[in-house]
Amino acid sequence: MIMKGRNFWAYIIKWRRRHLSDNQFMLLISLLVGVFTASAGLLLKWLIESIEHLLTHGFNITEANWLYLVYPVVGILFTMLFIRYIVRDDIGHGVTKILFAIARKQSKIRLHNTWSSVAASAITIGFGGSVGAEAPIVLTGSAIGSNLGRAFYLSGKQMMLLVGCGAAGAVAGIFKAPIAGLVFVLEVLMIDLTMSSLLPLLVSCVTAAGITFAVSGISPVFEFHLVDPFQVTRIPAYIMLGIMCGLVALYFTRTMNWFEGVFRRLGNPYARLLLGGVTLSLLIYLFPPLYGEGYDLITLLLNGNGTADWETALNSSLFYGHSHLLLLYLSLIILFKVFASTATNGGGGCGGIFAPSLFLGCISGFVFSRIWNIYGIFSFTVPERNFAMLGMCGLMSGVMHAPLTGIFLIAELTGGYQLFMPLMIVAVCAYLTIKIFEPHSIYAMRLAQRGELLTHHSDRSILTLMSMDSVIQHYNKVLYPDMTLMDIANHVSTSKYFVFPVVDKQMKLMGVVYLDDIRHLIFRTELYRDFRVAQLMKPPVARLSVQDPMDVVLKVFDRTRMWNLPVVDSEGTFVGFIRKSSVLAVYRQMMADYSTD
Numbered sequence: 001m002i003m004k005g006r007n008f009w010a011y012i013i014k015w016r017r018r019h020l021s022d023n024q025f026m027l028l029i030s031l032l033v034g035v036f037t038a039s040a041g042l043l044l045k046w047l048i049e050s051i052e053h054l055l056t057h058g059f060n061i062t063e064a065n066w067l068y069l070v071y072p073v074v075g076i077l078f079t080m081l082f083i084r085y086i087v088r089d090d091i092g093h094g095v096t097k098i099l100f101a102i103a104r105k106q107s108k109i110r111l112h113n114t115w116s117s118v119a120a121s122a123i124t125i126g127f128g129g130s131v132g133a134e135a136p137i138v139l140t141g142s143a144i145g146s147n148l149g150r151a152f153y154l155s156g157k158q159m160m161l162l163v164g165c166g167a168a169g170a171v172a173g174i175f176k177a178p179i180a181g182l183v184f185v186l187e188v189l190m191i192d193l194t195m196s197s198l199l200p201l202l203v204s205c206v207t208a209a210g211i212t213f214a215v216s217g218i219s220p221v222f223e224f225h226l227v228d229p230f231q232v233t234r235i236p237a238y239i240m241l242g243i244m245c246g247l248v249a250l251y252f253t254r255t256m257n258w259f260e261g262v263f264r265r266l267g268n269p270y271a272r273l274l275l276g277g278v279t280l281s282l283l284i285y286l287f288p289p290l291y292g293e294g295y296d297l298i299t300l301l302l303n304g305n306g307t308a309d310w311e312t313a314l315n316s317s318l319f320y321g322h323s324h325l326l327l328l329y330l331s332l333i334i335l336f337k338v339f340a341s342t343a344t345n346g347g348g349g350c351g352g353i354f355a356p357s358l359f360l361g362c363i364s365g366f367v368f369s370r371i372w373n374i375y376g377i378f379s380f381t382v383p384e385r386n387f388a389m390l391g392m393c394g395l396m397s398g399v400m401h402a403p404l405t406g407i408f409l410i411a412e413l414t415g416g417y418q419l420f421m422p423l424m425i426v427a428v429c430a431y432l433t434i435k436i437f438e439p440h441s442i443y444a445m446r447l448a449q450r451g452e453l454l455t456h457h458s459d460r461s462i463l464t465l466m467s468m469d470s471v472i473q474h475y476n477k478v479l480y481p482d483m484t485l486m487d488i489a490n491h492v493s494t495s496k497y498f499v500f501p502v503v504d505k506q507m508k509l510m511g512v513v514y515l516d517d518i519r520h521l522i523f524r525t526e527l528y529r530d531f532r533v534a535q536l537m538k539p540p541v542a543r544l545s546v547q548d549p550m551d552v553v554l555k556v557f558d559r560t561r562m563w564n565l566p567v568v569d570s571e572g573t574f575v576g577f578i579r580k581s582s583v584l585a586v587y588r589q590m591m592a593d594y595s596t597d
Contacts, residue, residue, distance in 0.1 A: 075127020135352020276347015365391020
């Protein structure tokens with residue numbers, strides 16, 4: 001049966017290559033990616049809503065509920081056990097994993113990522129984890145694209161495009177935002193694509209969004225009714241809101257990195273569970289809007305018509321009935337949301353920061369506008385609902401370093417296209433503010449620190465995509481220090497190389513013998529027993545590590561002015577040599593492939 005299945009699949013691949021061009025096939029497979037990704041997104045949303053409704057239905061809104069202390073810990077525990085004993089792989093930081101796969105793994109994402117993130121995030125968020133479902137579904141979509149590409153033996157460039165199609169389809173489907181899906185791939189995943197490559201992305205986006213529209217209706221994710229249109233006199237308020245959102249995004253980014261470091265220093269997974277679970281449960285007990293994605297509070301602030309509506313944000317909390325404390329309550333949520341989100345993932349849960357960014361932005365915009373109106377800043381008032389929506393755009397632009405994604409995503413999420421100019425102002429101001437302090441987004445900074453980040457700089461992108469394995473020359477024979485000149489001569493006579501490694505019995509690199517240095521001796525047979533390798537070898541000018549990124553490799557070549565350098569692993573064991581000419585040849589070929597339309 002297995003052989004028949006393999007033969008049938010080989011027949012399909014041959015038929016495809018015979019009857020479909022690469023461009024035609026990419027359009028077809030991008031359509032499939034859109035279908036599968038939209039289906040995964042709909043399934044995830046249904047699972048989260050079902051679990052959350054089952055657990056919280058019937059809660060008393062006039063007092064705090066003690067079950068908020070239990071559910072998050074249980075959810076994180078279940079997720080941790082699922083990942084630890086069933087998945088057996090790290091599935092956190094979804095977008096970062098995609099960036100790493102593009103930069104270091106030839107766009108290969110493991111097969112289990114097509115389903116594991118859906119299951120894990122549904123448990124985490126349904127039980128109250130204060131994270132979003134969007135990053136897990138983006139990883140799922142990219143994994144679907146990657147594994148379809150591997151199944152059909154597609155090239156590295158086609159694989160990268162399919163990973164982008166999966167991510168674009170995920171954003172388009174789960175947010176009902178096809179334009180935002182396309183822009184997200186170009187801006188956040190930083191994939192430079194040619195015009196012919198844009199069509200598969202559009203197909204995935206339109207397909208995923210269309211399926212979601214067909215299943216859940218064409219209304220936006222968040223209902224929003226514009227009351228006050230754009231006014232030029234409010235531009236100072238838009239600018240100040242953008243700056244505030246940039247500073248909140250900076251606080252969110254740096255605090256999350258610090259708190260994640262605390263969890264990383266806890267080696268025991270159950271210690272991380274204890275810290276994360278206790279932190280999250282206490283915060284949700286004090287501030288129930290931190291439960292899950294927080295979309296109910298976003299909907300309230302976008303559509304509330306006054307104090308009577310806004311007061312319902314205090315339901316099920318210790319602040320219930322104290323409407324005068326609403327701004328303090330919301331400000332504390334802004335302060336503690338980052339701890340809730342980090343505790344969720346750090347404790348063992350699974351989720352992303354799309355939803356936390358939207359949640360924080362909405363509250364920040366609302367608090368900003370309320371303070372503006374209460375204290376009569378300048379001589380005009382601002383509409384709270386509009387500014388709540390604009391804050392979502394500002395936070396997403398700042399946290400993700402993606403102003404275009406923020407603009408189009410919020411416009412499509414809310415239908416607020418009439419406020420396009422304010423969206424642009426807030427997004428740009430937020431982005432420029434955080435850019436002063438943080439050069440990379442929260443997704444990219446970890447990879448940037450290790451030199452593994454794909455960027456829009458074509459030269460750096462090509463160097464990032466190049467792998468050490470593609471340029472290392474592996475040696476079947478090596479020299480040992482006690483060998484004679486005769487042994488060297490015999491070795492040289494059967495070798496095509498001009499430089500030879502000298503190693504000990506454990507294959508640890510000790511030195512290098514250059515053919516040019518022994519050329520005057522190698523034909524003098526009377527000296528064959530007078531010289532040993534230990535006398536003729538030289539210490540290597542520099543050693544490259546198998547973990548070195550390619551830009552570091554080229555810098556070492558330039559610094560040493562050498563044309564051949566040895567490569568060792570983390571323990572100093574000899575791996576092979578790299579020739580500068582080989583690196584340049586691979587670079588030139590990849591640049592040509594990368595630029596081909």
